[in-house]
Amino acid sequence: MPAEAIKVTVDTVAMAVQQGQLEILLIKRKHDPFKNLWALPGGFLEDDDSTVEIAAARELLEETNVGDVYLEQLFTFGDRERDPRGRVVTVSYLALLRQDDLELRASTDASGVAWWPVLDLPKLAFDHRRIVEYAHQRLKYKIEYSAAAFSLLPPKFTLRDLQSVYEAVLGRSVDNRNFRKRFLKSGVLQELAETSQEGSYRPARLYSFVEQEFEQLPDRPVFVF
Amino acid sequence: MPAEAIKVTVDTVAMAVQQGQLEILLIKRKHDPFKNLWALPGGFLEDDDSTVEIAAARELLEETNVGDVYLEQLFTFGDRERDPRGRVVTVSYLALLRQDDLELRASTDASGVAWWPVLDLPKLAFDHRRIVEYAHQRLKYKIEYSAAAFSLLPPKFTLRDLQSVYEAVLGRSVDNRNFRKRFLKSGVLQELAETSQEGSYRPARLYSFVEQEFEQLPDRPVFVF
Incomplete structure (x- = not known):
């Protein structure tokens, strides 16, 4: 050919x-x-x-x-x-x-x-x-190594939602405490006044993604769990 | 068309x-x-x-x-x-x-x-x-974020050679002391018994790249200077 x-x-x-x-x-x-x-x-x-x-x-x-x-x-x-x-x-x-x-x-x-x-x-x-x-x-x-997870989430999400995205993509569970700690101190999450009530869980805090923060961090955070 | x-x-x-x-x-x-x-x-x-x-x-x-x-x-x-x-x-x-x-x-x-x-x-x-x-x-x-620099070097090289590759690729000078410290403690360099004598510099230690080490490190080293 x-x-x-x-x-x-x-x-x-x-x-x-x-x-x-x-x-x-x-x-x-x-x-x-x-x-x-x-x-x-x-x-x-x-x-x-x-x-x-x-x-x-x-x-x-x-x-x-x-x-x-x-x-x-x-x-x-x-x-x-x-x-x-x-x-x-x-x-x-x-x-x-x-x-x-x-x-x-x-x-x-x-x-x-x-x-x-x-x-x-x-x-x-x-x-x-x-x-x-x-x-x-x-x-x-x-x-x-990037903020890609937030493209898979709605603008407002709980830490449980965020962890669920990581676990779905990675195909395995990640340590709950370590996951929350790493994200809360990373500076990329904005805590909102609202909470989410789903099913029989107790109300969970809602967060939004702070895109500017992520771009401006001198050492980009790495979310390897 | x-x-x-x-x-x-x-x-x-x-x-x-x-x-x-x-x-x-x-x-x-x-x-x-x-x-x-x-x-x-x-x-x-x-x-x-x-x-x-x-x-x-x-x-x-x-x-x-x-x-x-x-x-x-x-x-x-x-x-x-x-x-x-x-x-x-x-x-x-x-x-x-x-x-x-x-x-x-x-x-x-x-x-x-x-x-x-x-x-x-x-x-x-x-x-x-x-x-x-x-x-x-x-x-x-x-x-x-990878071992790519070593593809640009001969099998035996000095720390000066290695730094020269980083500076050439990045298009700027990097801090000498910090560069050497980071690489020497990263575990990816094998110190050789030989030295290199180039020009009027004093003899410099030669190193080789330890590919296996790099692959096996649980947290991959990051060489951001």
Whole structure:
């Protein structure tokens, strides 16, 4: 195959934490290849897309109705055998979302759109399983060395909510006391006057994330538990 | 332009530190577009390349005679206007090298191959200046949070050599005493019995990098100066 026949696609791993589980947004393919399998939302880069990132945002919106998201480029996968249609190089992106903010709607090209738990994924089309694993690894790193966890939370959250995000992403429990202590002294949380009443727990203090603080700290805090 | 006309290239930012300067390996273009301008070594992904990384290694070898290097994928650039030949998406890679180990040789496609100081680059073809800036930024981060600095050093080096690499990459001087103290207590340096005698300095102790130590440290050391 001459180099001219190579195509470029974009694929987005959109992640959210729901009920203590890390979940990924998938669409069900209506057409071949991999008809009826689940896949990452994505598609071909088109010349109307002035940048690759804009193509990823366009495909995500078209296929899932999720718009206005911050996309981070992850990695480009281009192994020869990854697509049965021929040589297709895909640029992958990560989006961190809150499910409550979204109203999913599948495009006419797909027969479904849904959130799936990372720990219980269906069989995926192409090499999308590998892309999901790469994204998950990146997110694990990001929540330890950046403020990424707060993109997965509503503006007001309890320490329990915050810990739940870390545990969902890391896939393990973290020490309760140490977790709270580290965050409370880190300077990135603003204690609010309000409390949250959920279920049979006693009212819990609500916090918000102080983005400016985080950016301005001379030694960036590291949240490795 | 239909999506079918999109092409994929690879470009490598190969970096080394020489005489206290951070330098980049460039080739001089013999043909249009950008004839006679300097550019990153790279070229079109071909179907014989089983992976994109293999394409980058092949192009680097063909164009500069530099082979057998570790390549790290950096970022994929695909803005519509970046190549006058049409839509070309390029996957960029970073290589960290030691100039003493290499014998450069330009391919017949190029009219030159040379190391250029990052702080004194010529006008570059395409958006290669932007790619170089991205690579430099990544390297600044990497030497603070990984063992990347040692890829730029020979197996035996003095503390002065090590500090010179940090200063060249960061583009500023670092505090001498603090630098030495941090590294000596980090556990990643093995003190050797040998010394180095250079110029009119008094003999300086030689060290080697203890890779295993670095990997096994529970809290990875951070070399932010």
